[in-house]
Amino acid sequence: MKNLLIATTATLALVSGAAFAQQTVRMGTEGAYPPYNFINDQGEVDGFERELGDELCKRAELTCTWVTTDWDSIIPNLQSGNYDTIIAGMSITDEREEVLDFTQNYFPPAASAYAGLSADADITGGVVAAQVGTIQAGHVAESGATLLEYATPDETVAAVRNGEADAVFADKDFLAPIVSESGGEFTFVGEDVPLGGGIGIGLRDSDDELRGKFDAAIQSMKDDGTLNTMITKWFGAEAKTF
Amino acid sequence: MFASCADPSLLSGLDWLACYLTSGKHLDFYRSFGTVLILLAVTAPVALAFGFAGALAARSQLGLVSILGRGYMAMVRGVPDIVFFLFFVIALDQGIEWLTHQVRCPDWTEPIRNGLEFRVCPQAKVPPGAAPQSVHSLYGFGLAVVTFAIVFGAFAANVLLGAMNAVPRAQIETALAYGMSERQATRRVLIPQMWIYALPGLSNLWLILIKATPLLFLLGVRDVVYWARELGGSKTSAYEYPHPDWRLYYFLGLLVFYLLMTRISELVLARISARLSRGQATMAGEAMRKAGATA
Numbered sequence: 001m002k003n004l005l006i007a008t009t010a011t012l013a014l015v016s017g018a019a020f021a022q023q024t025v026r027m028g029t030e031g032a033y034p035p036y037n038f039i040n041d042q043g044e045v046d047g048f049e050r051e052l053g054d055e056l057c058k059r060a061e062l063t064c065t066w067v068t069t070d071w072d073s074i075i076p077n078l079q080s081g082n083y084d085t086i087i088a089g090m091s092i093t094d095e096r097e098e099v100l101d102f103t104q105n106y107f108p109p110a111a112s113a114y115a116g117l118s119a120d121a122d123i124t125g126g127v128v129a130a131q132v133g134t135i136q137a138g139h140v141a142e143s144g145a146t147l148l149e150y151a152t153p154d155e156t157v158a159a160v161r162n163g164e165a166d167a168v169f170a171d172k173d174f175l176a177p178i179v180s181e182s183g184g185e186f187t188f189v190g191e192d193v194p195l196g197g198g199i200g201i202g203l204r205d206s207d208d209e210l211r212g213k214f215d216a217a218i219q220s221m222k223d224d225g226t227l228n229t230m231i232t233k234w235f236g237a238e239a240k241t242f
Numbered sequence: 243m244f245a246s247c248a249d250p251s252l253l254s255g256l257d258w259l260a261c262y263l264t265s266g267k268h269l270d271f272y273r274s275f276g277t278v279l280i281l282l283a284v285t286a287p288v289a290l291a292f293g294f295a296g297a298l299a300a301r302s303q304l305g306l307v308s309i310l311g312r313g314y315m316a317m318v319r320g321v322p323d324i325v326f327f328l329f330f331v332i333a334l335d336q337g338i339e340w341l342t343h344q345v346r347c348p349d350w351t352e353p354i355r356n357g358l359e360f361r362v363c364p365q366a367k368v369p370p371g372a373a374p375q376s377v378h379s380l381y382g383f384g385l386a387v388v389t390f391a392i393v394f395g396a397f398a399a400n401v402l403l404g405a406m407n408a409v410p411r412a413q414i415e416t417a418l419a420y421g422m423s424e425r426q427a428t429r430r431v432l433i434p435q436m437w438i439y440a441l442p443g444l445s446n447l448w449l450i451l452i453k454a455t456p457l458l459f460l461l462g463v464r465d466v467v468y469w470a471r472e473l474g475g476s477k478t479s480a481y482e483y484p485h486p487d488w489r490l491y492y493f494l495g496l497l498v499f500y501l502l503m504t505r506i507s508e509l510v511l512a513r514i515s516a517r518l519s520r521g522q523a524t525m526a527g528e529a530m531r532k533a534g535a536t537a
Binding site for chain 2: 023024025026031032034035038039040041042043044047063065067070073076079080081084099152154155157158161177178181204205206
């Protein structure tokens, strides 16, 4: 009983102490889009955005924790306050700007690309796989090809392997390691397509203070060149930098 | 996990596989089986309690209580599960935060609802933003239990209501003739006898519940299906253990798990059914009586 009392008091002290402590920023990501973000073999969030996010939090003097969620519900969960930022390879687009705010881009406007099993896969009239709710899915819908949407990036690639789709359309930096490590199975099809205004951190419209902090931190990383070093480290020497 | 797993790229064959299957991510996968089993163990009794309360309410002589019971059954059964899971859980979560907000931040002037956004003061966040991820998971798990219980409770209520109506009228009449009140007849005769009629419906619900756990990920709880898909997906060299698309093997593993669950459930349900049929004026009960008489 006495121990219980002590334990309860200790817990209460902890809880009330935490309430006064600095606010923790919860970073929301998908965890299924290597090398941007993925769950590593230790079961932790890893990737370019993990390293970047941790560095940004350090520079902005914020305490951050990482949360993963389905891509499908990533915006509604931000709005209902389950986490405070979206840092998940999300391109800055006008449609998204209407429902949330973005920081300046931390990744330059990069090319999207088609990948298929043969170089002459039909990308204008055939079936093209893309992840649901991405700018790539929007582009395919307008291109005249039949759009096949999947919940996760991995499934879009698997769809091409299984013959359900003729090609997959995604960020080129996501497809590049898949194509190069497939041993000739996959090949890029057609021209690269520039899409979106780069990748930024998504925040609630009302979180102007937090957005200011991240904006400043991104700017400082752009200024001292650490952002470019990080991009090269994760995406290779050919990747676009600032 | 093992010291020899420090650099997986040097390993091959069985060593590689042993290290692969004991990686942190796989341990999370194995733990998620426990999560699912605990969820089932907690949800089933709570859902049954909801169903029982709903059925009794629907049968009530009081008009208002009866309407509440019937309304609960009709509304929840009519809404698709996935809509319920997306809408209700967010509404429940926001309702809790709204209440704590009213208590802890009476002086807050900014609007809580701002377009699509929902924003309470930081002190009213449930669980607090600074809480470790385990607390957030536990909270999500609690929301999941409540939501599953409400959804499956509505179906269970309908099953139990039907079962109560299936008990032969003569049984109740006899009880009343012996001088029992309506309430006594319900408690002593109706409820003990209705279970045998409810069992087929309840066992269906149980088996559906076992398979409904992937809905958990909508609440941020990672269940076995989430992990199977995540682990089975093809992995590039960004991961320590690159491999092609192995989802087939992981889902075959899940198939075995679910078939085992179903088989165990069937065995247990068969026993319960035999126990409940004893002495009942049903065909199963009569068959048991005859078998007992000849033996």
